[in-house]
Amino acid sequence: MRSRESGGHFRNEWKYLINTAEKELLHLRLEPVLRLDPHATHGGYTIRSLYFDDYWNSAYEEKEAGVLMRKKYRIRIYDFGDSSIKLERKKKFGSYICKEDAPLTRGEVEQILDGRYEFLLNSPHSLCREFYVECVCNMMRPRVIVDYEREPWIMDAGTVRITFDSDVRAAVGSFDLFDPTLPTLPVLEPGKLVMEAKFTQMLPQLVRNLLPPSASEFTAVSKYVLCCDKTRYLHGFEYWQE
Numbered sequence: 001m002r003s004r005e006s007g008g009h010f011r012n013e014w015k016y017l018i019n020t021a022e023k024e025l026l027h028l029r030l031e032p033v034l035r036l037d038p039h040a041t042h043g044g045y046t047i048r049s050l051y052f053d054d055y056w057n058s059a060y061e062e063k064e065a066g067v068l069m070r071k072k073y074r075i076r077i078y079d080f081g082d083s084s085i086k087l088e089r090k091k092k093f094g095s096y097i098c099k100e101d102a103p104l105t106r107g108e109v110e111q112i113l114d115g116r117y118e119f120l121l122n123s124p125h126s127l128c129r130e131f132y133v134e135c136v137c138n139m140m141r142p143r144v145i146v147d148y149e150r151e152p153w154i155m156d157a158g159t160v161r162i163t164f165d166s167d168v169r170a171a172v173g174s175f176d177l178f179d180p181t182l183p184t185l186p187v188l189e190p191g192k193l194v195m196e197a198k199f200t201q202m203l204p205q206l207v208r209n210l211l212p213p214s215a216s217e218f219t220a221v222s223k224y225v226l227c228c229d230k231t232r233y234l235h236g237f238e239y240w241q242e
Contacts, residue, residue, distance in 0.1 A: 010096040012203070015221055016195040016211070023164055023193060029210045030153055034162060037152035039078075044151040047165075049074040049088075050177050051146060051224050054138040063222050069093045072224065073131060073140065075109060080180040082106040089127055097198075102127040106178065113142065113175055144227045145171035147184055148194075159200045160207060166193040170227035172234065187226040194221055 018026070039045065052073045053059045059072040071091045078084055086101040102125035111119060120132035134140040148168040154161050169184035176182065188194075197203060197211065
């Protein structure tokens, strides 16, 4: 996992909603061409992301409205641990994405959750300083925790990345990122999972041929939106329409 601040370039991101049978078939087809990401020491890992939204719920509303260029902020950890904590901003332009990140400590995350943002203004990372402005000026606040299990495959030193995200669920009870016992609510139909294909310039024809369009549903599914909808009852049923 990266621990330094990184400003990314725009990459392609294609999403598919598939079932477990299709996933097993794709696994067999991908195995001779791609390799498992070295960070997936046990075949995969758990991703937990705490998403933020502003006073107007812009990230949610813009996604629902199909706004071409949008962004969202999140804090991400792996396997419920604190060895790698990142503040991330994901910008999207159509099917292109750009992801920036900066490291945080567990203590800094706790300060953010307590509403103490001042340290962000003094951060050496520009992303943290910009997040401070969002929190103070636009009332950026925690919205939902998203959990899922990821199986990542890579090719060409990571320029091509295929991931399978299963057991997507919304955590409820608190915004404590590091509590593995938070109750969760599943957000996908049983037997469904999200496959993502990410690549920098072009998807090699060899890999493209492995993705069976007839068996997969090309989709704009958003884990964030799905989890917001699942936990909408926590804020009142008309929360997002207010």
